[in-house]
Amino acid sequence: MAPLKLSAGISTVSRTWARDLVVNDRCTHGDPGARLRRAGYASYRWAENIGCRDGYASARRAALATHRFYQSEKPVNGGHWRTIKNKVYRAIGIGVWRSGSRTRLVTDFYAP
Numbered sequence: 245m246a247p248l249k250l251s252a253g254i255s256t257v258s259r260t261w262a263r264d265l266v267v268n269d270r271c272t273h274g275d276p277g278a279r280l281r282r283a284g285y286a287s288y289r290w291a292e293n294i295g296c297r298d299g300y301a302s303a304r305r306a307a308l309a310t311h312r313f314y315q316s317e318k319p320v321n322g323g324h325w326r327t328i329k330n331k332v333y334r335a336i337g338i339g340v341w342r343s344g345s346r347t348r349l350v351t352d353f354y355a356p
Contacts, residue, residue, distance in 0.1 A: 245331050251354070254337025257283045258350040262341035265348040271296030276352060287356050291327045295349035303340050306347035327353060 257279050265271060276292040295310030317325035327333075333353035341348050 245329070246334070248333060248336040248353070251335040251337050253283060254280070254285065254335055254352050254354055255339060256337070257285075258337040258339030258352045259341065260339065262339035262348040262350040265294070265296065265350070266341045266343045266346050269346065271348070280352065280354065285354055285356075287354065289332055289355035291330065291333065291353045293324045293327055293351045293353075295347075297347045297349070299345050300347060303342040303347045306342070307340060307349050310349050 261274065261276075261279060271294065273292055273294060277288065277290060280290055293314065295307070295313070297306035297309055300306035300309065314322075314324040314328060317323070330353070332355045334356065335354045337350075337352040337354070339348075339350040339352075
């Protein structure tokens with residue numbers, strides 16, 4: 245499987261959503277496709293994983309806990325795990341936002 249290419253543009257979309265989730269104390273996907281299309285990414289081949297962690301000492305620890313959760317889905321082929329391993333995606337955007345003890349991680353996967 246080819247490595248995903250980190251996209252600065254998609255990461256801006258991801259980071260903006262992560263900030264919105266923290267500021268409004270929410271944990272929801274909303275409409276990732278609409279956010280990507282507004283930023284000029286017209287393909288309908290996309291996916292999103294989000295992590296909402298409160299109470300961790302740092303954003304790094306919160307992100308690690310989120311990724312450990314995604315990896316724990318491997319034995320049951322869970323949705324987050326399938327998204328990470330889906331060969332159709334070529335680009336990724338990563339957004340992390342922290343305020344107080346709230347951390348939100350947004351990972352957007354994209355295929356042109």
